[in-house]
Amino acid sequence: MTDSSSPLLRLRGINKSFGAVHVLKDVDLDVYAGEVTALVGDNGAGKSTLIKGIAGSHTFDSGSYVFEGREVHVHHPRDANALGIEVVYQDLALCDNLDVVHNMFLGRELAGGIVLDETTMEQRANETLRGLSVRTLASVRMQVASLSGGQRQTVAIARAVLWNSKLVILDEPTAALGVAQTEQVLALVRRLAEAGLAVIFISHNMTDVFEVADRIATLYLGRMAAQVRADEVSHTQVVELITAGRSGELGLAPNKETVA
C-alpha cells in the first residue's frame, strides 16, 4: 500500500470563506486508494468544511480538485456521488422505522418497472455485508431502531460502499461507541482500505487514528499543518501538530503563523 503512485484525490490550494471568516487557507490534500487517510484537527480547524467541499455540500472558493487524475468540478452532492464519493456523516442519517435493506437502498431503490425488487436488494445488501465480513447483523430485515450504535455505523458504512464507491469519507465513526463496537468499526474501516477503497477518516481519538490510519493529515486553523505517514510520527507529534500547528521540523513554519 505504500507504493500508490498517484493519489485518487488531489486537492491543491483550496480556499473557502464564509463571509469574513477565512475557514480554509491554501489547503493541500492527497488521498490514496487502498489507504486510510486520517484527517485530524481541533474543533474549528476546518475539517467539516473540507469534507463538505469534497462531498459537494459546499463549493470551494478557489483551488484545484483533481479526482483520478482529472480536474473535476463538484457543486452538488450528486456530482460527488457520480464520481464515487460517499460520506457517512456523524448522525448516520438512517431511518429508524425502516429495515437495513431499505436504509441501504434509500433514494436509490432497485425496481422492475414501478415494483420494488426486494429480492435483489436483499441479496445485494447481504453480499455487501458479507464482503465487509460483517457478522454482527442477524438479519438484514431488522429495523434499524433495534440495532446497536456499532451496527448502525456498520449499516451506514455498508450503504456507502454499496455503490462501487471509490472514496468513502467517515465523519467521527467511533465517537459514540463503546470499546468493543469501536474495535468492530475500526476493523471495518481497515477492510474498506484493504478492498482498495480510499478512506478519509475523521477522528479526535489518537488511539483510533494510529490503529487504522496509513497517513495523517493535520489541519490547524484552516491550514494543512502536515500530511505525514502514520508510521513516521509519534502520538505526541500529532497532538502537537493539532494544538500548535507544528512539531519540531514538521508543520507550519513559525513565521508563517505570526503572519496569520
Add this chain to the structure above:
Amino acid sequence: MSVLTEEIVEEQQSSLRGALTGYLARVRGGDIGGLPAVLGLLALVVFFTVMRPDTFATAFNFANLLNQSASIIFIAMGLVFVLLLGQIDLSAGFAAGTSAAVMAVMLTQQGRPWPIAVVVCLATGAVIGLTIGGLVARLGVPSFVVTLAYFLGLQGVMLYVIGEGGTIPVRDSTILKIMNSNLAPALGWLLVAIVIAGYAWVTLSSARNRRRAGLPVQPVAAQLFKIGALAVLVIVATLLLNQERSRNPEITSLKGLPIIVPIAVVFLVALTFVLNRTAFGRHIYAIGGNEEAARRAGISIDRVKITCFVICSTMAAIAGILFASRDQSVSPTTGGSTTLLLAVGAAVIGGTSLFGGKGRIRDAVLGGLVVAVIANGLPLITSRSAVQFIVTALVLLFAAAVDALSRRRAAATGHV
C-alpha cells in the same frame, strides 16, 4: 444485539412456533400493529351482540354497518398517507363535502352526465390537496395551521357552491347505486374466490422467489395459516351478506355483498401496493421516520409531501361521492360534524401513528370498522347522544394513548 433476539430471528425462519414466539416478542417490544383494533373490534361485536342480539347481530345491520363505515374508511385511507409523513389534514371532512357539493351541482343543477361530474369531483379534491401540499411543503407552514384554515375556508366554499337552497338532491341512478345496491350472490362468491386465490398467489409466489434467491422464508405453516384465516373471514362475511336481509322479500329482495365492499377492497389493495411495493411508498415512510436522512438520500421531499396531500384530499372526494350516494343529497353539513374526527380516530385506532413513519392502509379499514361498530351499536343501546359522544371520545383517547405507550415501549426496547 442480544443473543435472545438473534435466537428469535433464527427461530422465526424455521418453525410455526418460532413465528408465533417472534410475533409475541415483537408485540411485547411495542410493535403491536393492528392487534388492539382487532381485539377491540371483537370485544365490541361480542358486547353489542350480547346486549342486542335481535337488532345488532343481524345480516341487515351488518350490511348497514359496512355502508356506514365506508366513507369514514375512505377518508381514513387517504389520511394514512398524510399521517405517515407526521402531518395532519384537518380539512379532509370538508374536502369531501365540497367535492360532493360540486358533483351535486353538476348532476342536479346543470344536468351533466355522471362520469363528468365524478371527474370534476375528484379534480376538486386533487386541487384542494395540491394547494394544501404546496403551502405545507414549499412555504413550510405547519399542516395543522394550513388545514385548520382549510377546515373553515372549505365550509365557506361549500355554502357558496350549494347556494341558497340549502340542500341539493342527488338523483343520478349510477351514483345512488354505489351505496344502495348489492352484488348478486354468485358474483360475490366469484369475487371471494378471486380475493383468496390472489392473496394465496401473492404470498406463496413471493415466498418461492425468496427461497430461490436463497433468502430466509416464513415457515410454510405460517403462510398457510394467514391464507386460511383470510379465507375463513371472507367466506363467513359473504355467507352472512348473501342471506336475505329484506323484511319483505316479496316486495324487494336485499341480498349479496354491498357494492361498496368490492370497491373498498380494490382501494385497499391498490393503496397498500403503492405504500409497500413502490419507491414512492418507501419514501413516504422514510420522510416520516427521518426527514433529514431522506433529504440526504436524494429524495424530493416536497414532491412526496404534495403528492400525499393530493392523495388524501382525492380520497376525501371519493368519500364525498359516497356521502352523496348514501344521503341521496348534499347539504352544508355533509362531511362536517364528527366526520374528520372519526376518520383520524379510525386511522389511529387501526394502528397508524400520529408521530409519523408507522401505519398501513389496512389500519384505516380496521379502525373504520371499530368506529362504525360503535356508531352503529350505541344507538341500539341508548338513544342519548351525550353517551355516544363521550364513548366515541374515550375510544379515540384510548387509541391515541395506546399509540403513545407502544411508542414509548418501542423506544425502550429498540423497536419502532
